[in-house]
Amino acid sequence: xxxxxxxxxxxxxxxxxxxxxxxxxxxxxxxxxxxxxxxxxxxxxxxxxxxxxxxxxxxxxxxxxxxxxxxxxxxxxxxxxxxxxxxxxxxxxxxxxxxxxxxxxxxxxxxxxxxxxxxxxxxxxxxxxxxxxxxxxxxxxxxxxxxxxxxxxxxxxxxxxxxxxxxxxxxxxxxxxxx
Numbered sequence: 001x002x003x004x005x006x007x008x009x010x011x012x013x014x015x016x017x018x019x020x021x022x023x024x025x026x027x028x029x030x031x032x033x034x035x036x037x038x039x040x041x042x043x044x045x046x047x048x049x050x051x052x053x054x055x056x057x058x059x060x061x062x063x064x065x066x067x068x069x070x071x072x073x074x075x076x077x078x079x080x081x082x083x084x085x086x087x088x089x090x091x092x093x094x095x096x097x098x099x100x101x102x103x104x105x106x107x108x109x110x111x112x113x114x115x116x117x118x119x120x121x122x123x124x125x126x127x128x129x130x131x132x133x134x135x136x137x138x139x140x141x142x143x144x145x146x147x148x149x150x151x152x153x154x155x156x157x158x159x160x161x162x163x164x165x166x167x168x169x170x171x172x173x174x175x176x177x178x179x
Contacts, residue, residue: 002089007065012046017061021086034058040083058086067093075099081108119170126154132168139163 002019009015009023015032017023023032023044034042035055042058063069063076066088070076077094078085079102094102103109120128127135131152138148145159152159161167 002087005066009046009061010064011056011061012048014049015046017058017065019062019066019088021058021062021088023058023061034084036084042084042086059083059091062086062088063091063093067091069093077102081106119168127152127168129168132162135159135162 004022005019006016006024007018008026009017014026015023016026021042022034023046024030025032032044032046034044037043043055044058044061045053045055048054057076059076059078060070067076070093073095074093075096077092077099079090079092082090100109119125135148135152138151139145139159145156145163148159149156158167
């Protein structure tokens with residue numbers, strides 16, 4: 001286990017950041033509670049000298065103090081792809097191109113719309129292809145969008161987008177093949 005080292009946060013010297021990714025107040029030694037964000041990164045709120053609080057990503061604070069700083073146009077890459085692992089030895093400051101190349105080498109790069117899962121393969125999908133085809137059929141038979149939305153527990157807007165083929169556009173290919 002690497003010994004934990006603490007350095008003053010250059011953005012606010014009332015705090016210190018460690019090479020393990022933790023942040024503490026200098027005066028009390030209290031470790032600040034990390035706040036996971038929806039994007040998977042950890043943020044820390046620091047009380048600024050002017051009285052307001054400002055939120056920082058923990059990995060950026062660690063990179064500034066332990067990885068030589070972050071210059072304009074540079075990004076912080078999590079080497080092991082774990083966004084919550086903010087140890088200094090897991091972080092590197094790279095260009096966007098280098099960050100993308102790292103993801104591609106590991107087979108983790110996703111081009112939205114090209115190799116991202118869509119339709120019922122998407123982890124966010126509530127519907128199956130059969131559901132989509134049935135929604136279009138029911139709508140074509142005159143059932144209201146509201147009734148269809150309630151039946152499938154989706155919004156009226158989603159029903160309209162499916163019927164107009166703004167979403168689930170690839171399902172049209174299956175419809176033609178079945179005819």
